[in-house]
Amino acid sequence: MxxxxxxxxxxxxxxxxxxxxxxxxxxxxxxxxxxxxxxxxxxxxxxxxxxxxxxxxxxxxxxxxxxxxxxxxxxxxxxxxxxxxxxxxxxxxxxxxxxxxxxxxxxVTNRAWQPEADEPLPDPRMQTSIDLMAAFGLRLEEALKLRPVQADRGHVLHLQGSWTKGGREREIPIRTDQQRALLTRAKELVGKQSMIPAERTYIQHRKAFEHQALKHGITNVHGLRHAYAQTRYADLTGWACPKQGGPQLKELTKPQRELDRQARLIVSQELGHSRIAITKIYLG
Structure with missing residues (x-):
């Protein structure tokens, strides 16, 4: 205790x-x-x-x-x-x-948000971690512990168990030029190391991150995962999720319901969850 x-x-x-x-x-x-x-x-x-x-x-x-x-x-x-x-x-x-x-x-309030490009955090490692959360739907711990060189497997971002909740490895597809450019920037910034500076432990860096984020009015980093989930759902289905004003399940045709289920399963897996029901929190 x-x-x-x-x-x-x-x-x-x-x-x-x-x-x-x-x-x-x-x-x-x-x-x-x-x-x-x-x-x-x-x-x-x-x-x-x-x-x-x-x-x-x-x-x-x-x-x-x-x-x-x-x-x-x-x-x-x-x-x-x-x-x-x-x-x-x-x-x-x-x-x-x-x-x-x-x-x-x-x-329920839609907590999704995207980082402002013209108002970055002063610490480039911290700002890059925020951008990684937005681009890949990472948890804060994952975005701080990530080793970009090690994680980049070409077509997927591979997260090893020591970085993730519950020690569950997972892969997130690298689909866009923006994601690729971000990984290149992260590699140039930290080399073969993680996003945590060598002189800090994870706990020290997380606390420093939270302090700096709070000074810049950022209190909802989890909302970046919400935004990733909603963007990914729209890419997979072709329509917005209910949290963004999209159709409710009862309004979908039978083929659309199956596509909705498949999209939610993919989103759940990419976020590192084991249950499709969790997507209700992110998508409605």
Whole structure:
């Protein structure tokens, strides 16, 4: 058990709000959050150290797992309880929609976005990592740990297990001149090394990245994966996904439904997920 999990356990024992079942669920949920933050690279020493970046990181992580809107709302309720008990209620937005969680599933906010070419981050490695996330649908960890020379296999970008979530290797097709030019730029920038500078560990560089990104108003790097998924879906089907105003499943013909299913399967695999259902988060 890490320090934060221990601190949250003590916080729950001091504040026994609700029924025994509610208290037990809250304790399990908060200690699981402590584990998630630790795995994401955050070392939070005590319960009162909660910050907005921790909330955003957790929500992005959960959305990447394809959790339902109801589950996300329950977990945010536990975070709000935590924040209230340590007098830091302001670190959690009052409106779930600002975190990409809408009141009703039909009105879920489209979190997709593309980086602005005329407003790059000062650090070229960090900016290139952002561009790699947008071009290949990479997670932040993958975009930082990537070794472009090693990953480039000609027609595909091969991600080795030590870079990916769950240690699952995968391949993403290199389809466009823009993707090829980006990989060339990345290779020229880092040579045979990864996108992490030699003088930093992964955790150090990730924290530096998040600090610089936040200074430039970037709080939703996961939205780059949303944009990749939506662009890829349109390429594969010929029409926009529901999140972009495209047709709902019931509006498609039988052949179109089969094409929709095949496209979602491809998108899911390229994003590194094992379930086609996860694409609902990205595509609607």
């Amino acid at each position: 890490n320090d934060l999990a221990h601190a949250l356990g003590q916080l729950c024992r001091r504040n026994r709000d609700g029924s025994h079942a509610t208290q037990a669920n809250r304790l399990r949920g908060l200690q699981a959050m402590a584990g998630d933050l630790y795995q994401l690279g955050y070392r939070v020493p005590k319960a009162a150290s909660l910050k907005p970046k921790h909330v955003t990181a957790l929500v992005d992580h959960w959305q990447g797992q394809g959790l339902s809107q109801a589950t996300l709302k329950n977990r945010l309720g536990w975070i709000r309880w935590w924040a209230e008990k340590v007098n830091k209620s302001s670190v959690v937005p009052r409106d779930n929609a600002s975190l990409g969680i809408a009141p009703r599933e039909k009105t």
